Amino acid sequence: MLSIEEALARVMERVPANATERVPIEHAQGRVLAETIAATVDLPPWAGSAMDGFAVRAADVPGDLDVLETIAAGRVPSREVGPGQASRIMTGAPIPEGADAVVMVEDTASTDSQVTVRVSATPGQHIRAAGSEIRAGQTVLAPGTVLGFGTLGVLAALGRPSVLVTCRPRVGLLSTGDEVVEPGFPLAPGQIWSSNLHALAGLCRDAGVEPVYLGIVEDDPVALAVAFRRAMQCDVVVSTGGVSVGDFDHVKDVLIGMGVSIDFWRVAMKPGKPLAYGFIGDRPVFGLPGNPVSCMVNFLQFVRPVLRTMLGDPNPFLPVVRAALERPWKRRAGRPELVRVRLSPGAEGLPTASVAGVQGSAHVLGMAEAHGLMMVGAETTLVAGEVSVQVFDWTWTSGAGAGYRWA
Numbered sequence: 001m002l003s004i005e006e007a008l009a010r011v012m013e014r015v016p017a018n019a020t021e022r023v024p025i026e027h028a029q030g031r032v033l034a035e036t037i038a039a040t041v042d043l044p045p046w047a048g049s050a051m052d053g054f055a056v057r058a059a060d061v062p063g064d065l066d067v068l069e070t071i072a073a074g075r076v077p078s079r080e081v082g083p084g085q086a087s088r089i090m091t092g093a094p095i096p097e098g099a100d101a102v103v104m105v106e107d108t109a110s111t112d113s114q115v116t117v118r119v120s121a122t123p124g125q126h127i128r129a130a131g132s133e134i135r136a137g138q139t140v141l142a143p144g145t146v147l148g149f150g151t152l153g154v155l156a157a158l159g160r161p162s163v164l165v166t167c168r169p170r171v172g173l174l175s176t177g178d179e180v181v182e183p184g185f186p187l188a189p190g191q192i193w194s195s196n197l198h199a200l201a202g203l204c205r206d207a208g209v210e211p212v213y214l215g216i217v218e219d220d221p222v223a224l225a226v227a228f229r230r231a232m233q234c235d236v237v238v239s240t241g242g243v244s245v246g247d248f249d250h251v252k253d254v255l256i257g258m259g260v261s262i263d264f265w266r267v268a269m270k271p272g273k274p275l276a277y278g279f280i281g282d283r284p285v286f287g288l289p290g291n292p293v294s295c296m297v298n299f300l301q302f303v304r305p306v307l308r309t310m311l312g313d314p315n316p317f318l319p320v321v322r323a324a325l326e327r328p329w330k331r332r333a334g335r336p337e338l339v340r341v342r343l344s345p346g347a348e349g350l351p352t353a354s355v356a357g358v359q360g361s362a363h364v365l366g367m368a369e370a371h372g373l374m375m376v377g378a379e380t381t382l383v384a385g386e387v388s389v390q391v392f393d394w395t396w397t398s399g400a401g402a403g404y405r406w407a
């Protein structure tokens with residue numbers, strides 16, 4: 001049996017290269033940057049006012065000054081500010097020649113042609129100097145940056161209408177099993193509705209890749225071969241079911257028969273041992289177990305990091321938090337286990353983890369309730385105290401008790 005680490009190292013050893021594409025910034029959210037963004041201009045591009053008020057020479061104030069003009073945002077000054085002079089200026093308007101400070105309108109009293117400034121000023125005050133935030137030529141964003149509203153704002157501020165990002169791999173999803181039926185259709189005796197395809201599609205979207213629904217295939221070698229051939233049009237293939245040692249688990253033989261280089265691993269982990277992994281040409285194929293929880297947990301451990309790496313994310317693994325386990329949890333030693341846990345913010349410091357109700361590998365509800373996977377080592381029989389949790393759902397951080405507190 002392989003350890004989780006060995007299995008992960010093997011899949012990460014050979015992650016296929018991924019293409020890049022240019023997209024408009026309004027379509028770039030969540031995408032991974034594939035170019036270095038260097039500023040081509042200073043930001044701000046010119047010295048501007050940070051306040052509505054008066055552009056003055058700092059040495060002249062407090063005092064009474066002549067008002068030369070009004071400079072609105074979007075206009076350019078026409079007069080140089082000399083000794084004893086000022087220009088009325090709005091936030092975002094360029095600073096006129098001669099002025100070296102802005103005083104707030106609240107600190108003045110004025111008529112159209114005169115202003116009394118009641119306060120002193122320091123040179124540079126309320127002026128956004130050219131290049132004070134970003135200098136032309138400066139590198140601001142590196143490849144691998146996951147684009148969010150902050151970085152989209154930076155791109156737009158630098159005048160970029162589009163950006164080079166990695167392409168989203170298309171992930172073909174295939175379910176196997178004579179008993180498995182698409183929701184919306186009636187069940188015959190012995191049948192169940194397929195939960196895995198839809199859970200996998202959700203996992204794909206969550207990983208930032210595009211799920212391609214390839215449907216349910218019966219436990220028949222010919223049908224499976226046809227389905228896997230069709231799946232080759234995708235960048236990555238993920239199937240569920242049919243990879244263990246049952247009489248109707250044909251996935252292995254079908255893939256080998258198609259000339260696919262594939263390994264069948266028994267990974268020492270709970271839930272879910274069997275995992276098929278290989279390549280159709282240069283496209284990774286993952287044969288995940290059919291048990292719903294095993295299927296999802298295997299995806300999170302092995303498929304997601306490959307997909308995130310294809311996307312160019314330098315941090316392809318689920319984030320981990322330390323948490324205090326609410327009450328000790330007993331289990332049998334044997335395999336490392338990924339236990340579904342709920343998280344809550346906790347009173348002070350550490351979040352609190354509690355084991356989600358139903359833990360069976362066929363129980364979809366346990367996964368729905370959980371926020372993360374608690375990592376339990378092979379030999380541990382009593383889990384207590386501080387634990388590590390791989391987090392896939394962050395909604396608990398904004399729940400009641402998360403506690404907005406001012407520093």
Ligand code: AMP
Pocket residue numbers: 175176177179180192193194195196197240241242243244246249289290291292
């Ligand atoms: P298998 O890996 O094919 O031996 O399937 C293991 C278990 O998972 C069986 O109980 C299957 O009925 C169940 N299973 C397989 N595929 C799915 C699916 N798409 N949705 C829900 N359960 C499934």
Ligand code: MG
Pocket residue numbers: 176177178241242248290
């Ligand atoms: Mg099956």
